[in-house]
Amino acid sequence: MAYVLGVDVGTTRTTAAVCRLDGARDAEIALVVPSSLQLTGAGTFSVGEIDTEGWSASGFARRVGDVVPFSLGPETCPAEELTALLIMWVINEVVTREGEQPRHVAVSHPAGWGPYRRGQLHAALRAVGVHEVTLAPEPFAAAENHAVRSRVVPDASLAVFSLGSHAFSASVVRRSQSRTFDLVNHVEGIDHHAGADFDDLLAGLVRGRLGKDGFVSVAECEVAKRSFGPGVVISGVEIGRDEFIEEIRPSVDHLVSTFVRALGTVQPDAVLLVGGGCRMSVIGDALSASVDCRVLAEAAPEHSVAKGLAVAARLVLLGPEIEPEPFDTSVLVHTREASLRFPVGEIARPDDDEFTAPPPRPPVDVSPLELPPRRVKRVTSALKPAGRRGSRSDSRFDDEDGR
Template identity: 85%
Template sequence: MCRLDGARDAEIALVVPSLLQLTDAGTFSVGERGVPGWSASGFARRVGDAVPFSLGPEMCPAEELTALLIMWVVGEVVAREGEQPRHLAVSHPAGWGPYRRGQLHAAMRAVGLHDVTLVPEPLAAAENHAVRARVVPDATLAVFSLGSHAFSASVVRRAPNRTFELVNHVEGVDHHTGADFDDLLLGLVRGRLGKDGHVSAAECEAAKRAFGPMGQSVVVSGVEIARDEFVEEIRPSVDHLVGTFTRALGPAQPDAVLLVGGGCRMTVIGDALSSSVDCRVLAEAAPEHSVAKGLAVAARLVLVGPDAEPEPFETSVLVHTREASLRFPVGEAPRPDDDEFSAPPPRPPVDVSPLELPPRRVKRVTSVLKPAGRRSGSSSRSRDDDEDGR
């Protein structure tokens, strides 16, 4: 969130996994993966898909699940802050067209969220960067986004009115993402343990983040994996990502490359990009938060206007920023006592409570959220239920 009466920078108020589980009572629990077949993840990127998610006996469109999660997040922040937000910004992939954006807008209106601006992810990342470093008009920034399940490459330009515009965008299709790198590390560990060995995906994700740039090893389930061994395993995938990124740049010569997404915690990504582009490669200590923080800044700018505050003194074109949370370039070896990239930052405490059903506004939304017992015990429905179904 970003405060209207405070600094321009955003703060992280809440971090929770994008997971929803349908309970027997017909409510949703948030943030915890539950019984298979009754929980959903990855729905935010499937908004507008014709195939809904199957949760128990219910069929739930991705846009409705996304709107319910956003509603829950807003409710949690309101409970802590004691007031409603003046405006809300929600990110989406840059490749979305009017149909997907319209579906998400309609779903959010159905749960009572009206003052909402949709922002493409690379523009949000650029707004977050512009809070710390001056970006002059017509300067270009490239955005390398690597999350758990998605990869994209974008080029944005600073407009004269101090906003950003999208110049080019490529959405990865057959590229490895953060979850795939976890699986590659999992395969290395299982190869040492044998078929009877047990290792969890969570252990591999934490170990992947712990690889430093200096050739250190990590221990997963009692198995030591050297950094060089892991880098050798993922090198073809990293080269594929960087190759797609450089092709997306085309003739553009960006002033900087912004790394966003949790997958960019792997220092090998920054190393590969630094050797492939002739500009600085920048990343926050927690790159998975960059887009969310940029969204809060974008929501603030909707209310106060882009000219309400002076730009930072330093320029992203000529000099390096001295902001402590950024590294220039990422490929530089950090000091031995610096472990920013070895472990994720502590998350704010989250007391996850069940998601209460929204008031009955749209028949389709409420019918999806009926308790499971209302359908499971009968093979036919009444005429009223049929009417609601239509």
């Protein structure tokens, strides 16, 4: 069945979603892998695998355009080349599972990127054979994902609160008369705590009980952080919910105050929670107490951007459809009267006027053996898949904060 593809390369993991062209407008998750590459001594790249006999790199997607390259053993690779390699691998994996090429691909990028960084990523993607691709800002993708399920009228505004494992951002977008989205305001968090920092704060509470020689599982802290009941037990130590909230309250207040400043005088119709860090209920509760609108989140908010990218790619090919009736969903959780949580949704068609599209070619011409012609090609002979093939996603990474 013909489909389009959205790829969201986060700091921790990369998520791919597909949207069927002759089916429902909603997207489905196709693949989730760690956002890491490893160069082996044999000159091959692998995705998601970490081996002691190789050189690995992660966190490169946010450094696209940085003049300082990554050092992988004998090779130095710019961040955009590593990002393009990862995207190429993801596309190839989805093609293998779907049995055909996607008709179009949309890839996310931070809203603060300018023409230079977008151009660097476009060039790197073309170098690995990915030609028909649209680059879309992350808050636009989150808004498009929301619009699948809830009608967004022209001139309506949506606020996007994004909290992943290593990054925080706040954005405001407005629906245009052509039913796309325009960026009104955007703030990238610099000195703000993100998901991994909250894991460390929880681990610190446990370590304070165990003493300096006690062992604390960070993975256990990550899981417990998002599933707090009255209390949790980590490494044999019980931590109460109120104790944890008291520990992270200054960090949460800092995030929320920055978000409120980003809103300025705009009164949004809704706040969309994006990123695995938003699974902590304290985030939604703090926002609900600070804004006079609905606070909405999907059951898996770390997937919102990837799904919105797939919807955006569909819009690029087919254009806006007749405004549908709101999408019915059973994922409704009432946290309090001022805060109704349910899945969010879509993105506007992001046209990049700074770049001219390449000559017409097949939608995506991807071969795992045809790597970029520059320094990467000199040392690689194959980009081999990692993990289990055939499964829709790897459950080992479904509990990570993502992004």
